[in-house]
Amino acid sequence: MEKIKVLLADDHQIMLDGLKAILTKDRSLAVVGTAKNGLEVLEFLKKEPVDVLLLDLQMPVMDGLETTMHVKKAYPEVKIIMLTTNDEGSIITSLFKVGASGYLLKNASKEYLLKGIKDAHEGKKVISSHLAEKIIESLTEDPKPKEGTRPMITKREIEVLKLIAEEYTTQEIADQLFVSTNTVATHKRNLFVKMDVKNSVGMIKKAVDWGLI
Amino acid sequence: MEKIKVLLADDHQIMLDGLKAILTKDRSLAVVGTAKNGLEVLEFLKKEPVDVLLLDLQMPVMDGLETTMHVKKAYPEVKIIMLTTNDEGSIITSLFKVGASGYLLKNASKEYLLKGIKDAHEGKKVISSHLAEKIIESLTEDPKPKEGTRPMITKREIEVLKLIAEEYTTQEIADQLFVSTNTVATHKRNLFVKMDVKNSVGMIKKAVDWGLI
DNA sequence: GGCTGCATCACACAATTGTGTGATACTGAT
């Protein structure tokens, strides 16, 4: 099988040497070059094809994120794995949005790194488990923590809410829930008060905002 | 050190036996009981404390998600790891929202499972790497791939649309735009047709979806 | 100069939504 062509980019020479030492030990990989910043990466790509790009997030001149955007635009087939020391987390999602294939901590094990490169080359996304955790947490945490005391909305009210969002009339909702229109109207008015809105339109907007529907 | 008290819940006896066999081999864990559904889990918790709960997602009577909610409400300190055969992905986020600590595939390795239990016990979140990947992808994918085929909406209509979204009545909108209520009503009905909705609620939902407001 | 799309308005009427007020019954927690 063809060797996977890897390009390394990091502003620290020691890091480059270390990575190179690790990667060249693996028969299926070939380190075809190194770069000290994003510009050098782009220069290199003009001359030679690359399969996987290992990119340090923190670099002078052109950092990892910016480099990723440029590279992905000009050479979409190149897989990019970002390396970082500290897991800032906040930029992770934007990183994947611009097309990165992976995001690993520099202290990842040798095996994990090698596996990551191969997985990325096959089109998979790779992340350190620490980072996975971080993402889950950011996914879990309420985007609006200001109103921790968000009014409590009951199960039945949610049902009504969802049906309203689906453009059903009060009558239709009543039929579906096997209750009278009066009941539905009551649920609605309670929702209006709880959510502090004037009408169904405001309610549905806020419900979307709150992730209720 | 105190052993980690683990409760297993799965509707298949074989699974319970298998898990028990694996877990009891680890000195730091103690399987304190098993349950066949969510109700049995709640029953057990009434009598005996548990550190970590291994929960099958698919169960009769009371499934994993529902059980998690109940358990977390009554015993918030209990860590819950969900086990599943197929990775549906869609419910992952809601799972973590209700307080689960982990989500693992049943075919996870023994080591991974044991590590997961210990990590969860320490308050970490654990997920199978497959699932992490899934999440990343769903996070990355563009939610609006077909913008071009949208009906053309005029400047004036957008103005009306935004004011509707802000809970103004037709009368108020007419006043703000210095036109008659009839005009506003006409804009509205044109919007209904163009956006293919039945009422203002549907319109605002779609408008949010389309990024119009 | 004619066509099309946009914005404007009118009038009438049906349908739906929103409000005020009060009532009953069940459940879970104190």
Add this chain to the structure above:
DNA sequence: ATCAGTATCACACAATTGTGTGATGCAGCC
């Protein structure tokens, strides 16, 4: 046992929304 919250319903009435139909003026376009 009492109390708070939920869910249910009634009735009446005001306000608002949605619909059907038709009309005018104005711009930009071929």
